[in-house]
Amino acid sequence: MADLLGEARRIVAGLEPDCPTGPHCRKPAPCPFAAHCQALEDAPEWPVTLLPDGGGRKWARKGVCDLLELDAATMAKPREARIVAATQSGTPFHDAQGARRAMASWSWPRAWLDFETIAASVPLWAGTRPYQQVPFQFSLHLEQADGTMTHHQYLCVDGSDPRPGCAEALARTIPPNATIIAYNAGFERAILRALARQVPAFEAPLMALAERTVDLLPVTRNHWYHRDQRGSWSIKAVLPTIAPELAYTQLAVQDGAMAQDSFLEASSPTTSPERRRALEEALRAYCTRDTWAMVILARRLAAPQEGNAND
Numbered sequence: 399m400a401d402l403l404g405e406a407r408r409i410v411a412g413l414e415p416d417c418p419t420g421p422h423c424r425k426p427a428p429c430p431f432a433a434h435c436q437a438l439e440d441a442p443e444w445p446v447t448l449l450p451d452g453g454g455r456k457w458a459r460k461g462v463c464d465l466l467e468l469d470a471a472t473m474a475k476p477r478e479a480r481i482v483a484a485t486q487s488g489t490p491f492h493d494a495q496g497a498r499r500a501m502a503s504w505s506w507p508r509a510w511l512d513f514e515t516i517a518a519s520v521p522l523w524a525g526t527r528p529y530q531q532v533p534f535q536f537s538l539h540l541e542q543a544d545g546t547m548t549h550h551q552y553l554c555v556d557g558s559d560p561r562p563g564c565a566e567a568l569a570r571t572i573p574p575n576a577t578i579i580a581y582n583a584g585f586e587r588a589i590l591r592a593l594a595r596q597v598p599a600f601e602a603p604l605m606a607l608a609e610r611t612v613d614l615l616p617v618t619r620n621h622w623y624h625r626d627q628r629g630s631w632s633i634k635a636v637l638p639t640i641a642p643e644l645a646y647t648q649l650a651v652q653d654g655a656m657a658q659d660s661f662l663e664a665s666s667p668t669t670s671p672e673r674r675r676a677l678e679e680a681l682r683a684y685c686t687r688d689t690w691a692m693v694i695l696a697r698r699l700a701a702p703q704e705g706n707a708n709d
Contacts, residue, residue, distance in 0.1 A: 414438075420447050424630060427653075442466070444485050448629035449478050480623050490624040490639065497621040497699040504612055506543035509576040511536060511611075512688040513589050514657045514681070523559040525596070533589050534560040534661055537685035538571060539693055547693070553681060555664040555674065565597035565604060572607060581633045581692055583613035614692055622699055633691060641694045644687065650676075651684035 419439060423432045436445075442464035446454030449465075453475065462468065465485045473479035480491040514535040519528050526532055538550040552567040554560035568590070572578065580586035587608045594604035619631045624639035634653070637644055646652045651660050663669055664677035 419445075421452065428630065428632070428635070444625070448485075449481060450629050453478050477619070477623075481625075481629065484623050485625040488625065491622065492699075493621040494700055494702050497617055497696075500617045500621065501696060501700065504577045504579065505575070506541070507573055507576045508541045509572045509578045510539040510541065510689045510692045511572075511578050511580050511586055512685055512692070513586060514654065514661070514685050515589065516658050516661055523561075525559075531589060531592070532559075532561060533564050533593065535657075535681060535685050536564065536568065537682075537689040539689045540571070540573075540576070541693065549686065549689075551682060551685065553678060553685075555661060555678060555681075557665045557667065561593060562597050565593045565600040568593070568607065569600045569603040574603065574606065576610065578607055578611040579614055579692060579696075580611055581613070581618075581688075582615045583611050587611050614696060617699060618695065633688070633695070637691050637695065640698050641691065644691050644694060646684075646687065649684050649687060650680035657681060657684055 417435075419432060419435050419441065423429045423435070429435075444465040445463055446457040446465055446468070448454065449457075457463075457468065465482055468482045470479045470483040470486070473482055484491045513533045515531040515533045516522070517529045517531050518526075521527055521530070523532070534555070535553045536551065540548045540550060550567075550571045552564055554563055578586070590604050590608035590611065594601040594608070597604070615631060615633075618636055622636065622640065624636075626639050627635045630636075634646060637646075651657050660677045660681050664674050664681070669677070
């Protein structure tokens with residue numbers, strides 16, 4: 399640790415690295431210093447690198463660096479055209495009719511689900527492997543067709559293996575006919591299927607839940623874009639543009655990495671009861687925000703906007 403701290407201090411005391419900004423600044427997660435680095439470059443405010451899936455590289459090779467120089471009408475890919483048009487006009491792209499059609503087949507009740515997991519390099523419980531995603535928490539907003547909403551959650555920070563309790567809580571709480579909704583749902587499906595294998599007593603209901611899980615991410619990606627997303631459709635990029643009142647900056651735990659750190663601290667036997675209660679409260683608030691954010695996002699995606707021809 400002393401060597402690591404010494405190296406960190408040496409780096410901080412030196413010159414800033416000469417590294418141009420680009421797609422690597424958003425992977426595996428958006429860098430909080432990207433705006434600082436861009437300000438040091440002779441780069442446009444809206445660079446072509448904001449186009450997803452490397453779409454800006456072909457323009458950069460042609461010497462075009464600014465999205466404001468492109469013509470949306472000539473873009474071959476509809477998503478790129480929407481990004482260019484929304485960036486240039488400052489008016490978000492919003493296809494409410496399309497969003498409503500995309501969600502029309504989601505039956506009731508609707509279970510808005512989000513997991514928090516820990517992926518420890520050194521396994522914490524028997525039967526787990528290094529870096530295995532183990533769910534220690536979930537939040538669930540259960541919505542009925544008449545608009546009735548109930549909130550359910552599970553959190554285990556007592557140091558025991560959280561998987562059996564999580565599996566039981568899911569099977570007990572989610573009705574067998576519900577549509578499960580997640581954001582970037584491949585993760586939730588994988589967790590549900592893994593729990594089904596690891597907790598055989600609940601294998602059948604958990605596998606059924608995985609099969610009934612649908613994804614809000616492609617609905618958002620295909621029917622909404624605000625230039626402040628800067629080419630990203632992560633829920634933390636989208637939410638400030640469509641529901642700014644739900645900003646994560648208000649919370650003590652603001653992202654998945656902080657949630658993992660909070661879990662490890664809360665489950666440590668050296669943590670005081672007062673501190674553990676504070677961490678539990680922060681974790682519950684964060685995970686609850688994730689599922690409530692999906693509910694509000696879906697409602698606003700489907701809501702007509704005055705003056706929008708796509709509504």
